[in-house]
Amino acid sequence: MSVLPTTLPAGLPPEPDDATIALLRAELAEQHPELRVIGTEAMADLNRLSRDFFAYSPVLEPLLQGQRAQLVAAASCVEQVMAVAAACARHGVPLTCRGAGTGNYGQCVPLCGGVVLDLVGLNRLRHHDPATGVITVEAGALMGDLERQLAPSGRTLRLVPSTVRSASIGGFIAGGAGGIGSLRWGFLRDPGNLLGLEVVTVEPVPRLLQLDALGSEPLNHAYGCNGILTALRLPTCEAVDWVQLVAGFGDWDAALTAAQALGRSALELNSLCLLESDVALAMPWPAGCSGPMGEHRLLLLAAPAALEVLPELITRLGGQLLWSQPQSQSRGIALRELGWNHTTLHWRANHDGWTYLQLLLPHPEGPCLAELRRRWGAALVWHLEGVRHQGAPRLACLPLVRWQGVGQLAQLIDDCRSLGAFLFNPHVLSVEDGGLGVIDADQVAAKAAHDPAGLLNPGKLRGWLER
Numbered sequence: 001m002s003v004l005p006t007t008l009p010a011g012l013p014p015e016p017d018d019a020t021i022a023l024l025r026a027e028l029a030e031q032h033p034e035l036r037v038i039g040t041e042a043m044a045d046l047n048r049l050s051r052d053f054f055a056y057s058p059v060l061e062p063l064l065q066g067q068r069a070q071l072v073a074a075a076s077c078v079e080q081v082m083a084v085a086a087a088c089a090r091h092g093v094p095l096t097c098r099g100a101g102t103g104n105y106g107q108c109v110p111l112c113g114g115v116v117l118d119l120v121g122l123n124r125l126r127h128h129d130p131a132t133g134v135i136t137v138e139a140g141a142l143m144g145d146l147e148r149q150l151a152p153s154g155r156t157l158r159l160v161p162s163t164v165r166s167a168s169i170g171g172f173i174a175g176g177a178g179g180i181g182s183l184r185w186g187f188l189r190d191p192g193n194l195l196g197l198e199v200v201t202v203e204p205v206p207r208l209l210q211l212d213a214l215g216s217e218p219l220n221h222a223y224g225c226n227g228i229l230t231a232l233r234l235p236t237c238e239a240v241d242w243v244q245l246v247a248g249f250g251d252w253d254a255a256l257t258a259a260q261a262l263g264r265s266a267l268e269l270n271s272l273c274l275l276e277s278d279v280a281l282a283m284p285w286p287a288g289c290s291g292p293m294g295e296h297r298l299l300l301l302a303a304p305a306a307l308e309v310l311p312e313l314i315t316r317l318g319g320q321l322l323w324s325q326p327q328s329q330s331r332g333i334a335l336r337e338l339g340w341n342h343t344t345l346h347w348r349a350n351h352d353g354w355t356y357l358q359l360l361l362p363h364p365e366g367p368c369l370a371e372l373r374r375r376w377g378a379a380l381v382w383h384l385e386g387v388r389h390q391g392a393p394r395l396a397c398l399p400l401v402r403w404q405g406v407g408q409l410a411q412l413i414d415d416c417r418s419l420g421a422f423l424f425n426p427h428v429l430s431v432e433d434g435g436l437g438v439i440d441a442d443q444v445a446a447k448a449a450h451d452p453a454g455l456l457n458p459g460k461l462r463g464w465l466e467r
């Protein structure tokens with residue numbers, strides 16, 4: 001059976017005592033009076049800045065509910081980050097980085113108190129090379145702000161999560177995986193999506209490192225366990241005013257075939273999302289797009305040129321084009337805020353007692369999906385996303401799952417795996433268990449080099465605890 005956590009990981013360092021935190025705070029105040037620091041005098045803020053969206057997981061919720069930082073430091077420049085890193089290293093205090101706190105697995109929740117370092121104030125676009133489109137941006141920049149800053153030059157980010165408006169670029173690289181754009185550009189860890197990092201080490205005298213693409217790999221999706229990211233070098237792509245399209249299908253198999261066919265086509269698509277009829281009914285729709293009447297819905301972001309082919313192709317595939325509108329003219333909610341984990345968000349807003357899974361379906365997808373539908377019936381409802389995986393078009397899947405207890409969830413996970421699906425488990429705490437399941441020696445080596453006392457986000461890198 002699959003292992004879902006029932007306790008926090010063993011081997012966590014003890015929570016620092018109040019006197020140590022008070023001393024650390026006093027030192028920071030003396031050296032950097034302009035650094036904003038929040039302590040127990042503002043408990044509501046401490047609680048808020050110690051949380052993310054882990055409540056989507058009924059497995060993680062009871063484990064993380066009461067976890068809280070003892071101090072939050074909100075840095076707005078690299079010198080302040082270095083000062084916080086130095087103070088934590090000197091006093092042996094755990095240090096957990098935080099972007100916008102929109103992660104889903106408690107990635108930025110401190111498991112043994114200490115300091116939360118809030119980085120959203122570190123948010124300048126430092127450099128944009130007009131010849132290559134490569135940008136150097138500080139880690140706390142919100143992706144929506146970045147999109148706006150890049151727009152006048154006709155460039156944009158390759159990949160964004162559906163939380164693009166609220167999440168930070170550093171948090172996306174450290175804690176995210178992919179999202180809108182994954183149909184073209186794959187996942188964040190695919191070579192080429194991250195070109196370099198500026199990193200602060202956690203040592204009594206912290207170092208400021210400049211890592212190239214290869215050197216950055218172990219820090220990409222490591223939950224901030226092996227270095228504090230202060231800036232990122234990223235490629236951008238040409239900005240397109242994507243046309244939002246909604247197509248309806250009466251038949252699920254036809255809708256699935258259409259999703260597969262469009263993913264393989266030469267049409268320029270930036271995202272492709274298939275919602276089963278019940279899921280479609282639970283979504284808010286952009287202004288002007290009528291609500292569903294029981295049909296399954298395929299949501300596309302397509303380049304304007306694709307419109308010469310798409311409407312007829314959709315009809316040929318057994319669907320009907322219901323609505324289209326350029327994203328730039330969108331009113332109300334945009335289509336890109338209906339996919340990825342926003343589908344889960346909207347579903348949970350009006351369905352109590354539901355959670356979700358994240359799968360990469362085996363190719364071809366049909367047999368695995370059909371068998372899961374047969375075994376689990378109404379306990380699963382379906383939401384698929386088109387992605388590129390190792391260069392090939394594939395379907396990922398974030399099914400909504402009726403919560404029937406840990407045992408049933410573990411059984412479902414086993415069923416998915418035995419049918420050939422690859423699981424990105426959103427109900428676990430460690431980097432490894434949420435991903436490939438195996439320890440990445442390079443991630444552990446980077447932690448040893450950048451955080452020798454093991455203070456960064458303790459408990460989230462299993463390879464460090466088990467070394």
Ligand code: FAD
Pocket residue numbers: 052053096097098099100101102103104107108119139140160161162163166167168169170171172173174175176177178179180222223224225227228229230339340341342345457
């Ligand atoms: P946080 O949640 O603050 O942090 C994430 C992790 O990064 C933590 O481990 C934190 O310690 C670490 N971290 C943050 N900043 C730094 C730094 N400067 N240095 C080192 N470590 C750092 N994710 C996707 O990948 N794709 C999606 O489409 C997607 N959709 C979502 C939809 C909803 C409704 C929700 C709630 C979440 C979704 N997510 C998605 C998860 C999350 O929103 C993204 O991964 C987001 O990019 C995280 O950014 P953040 O700034 O909120 O990071």
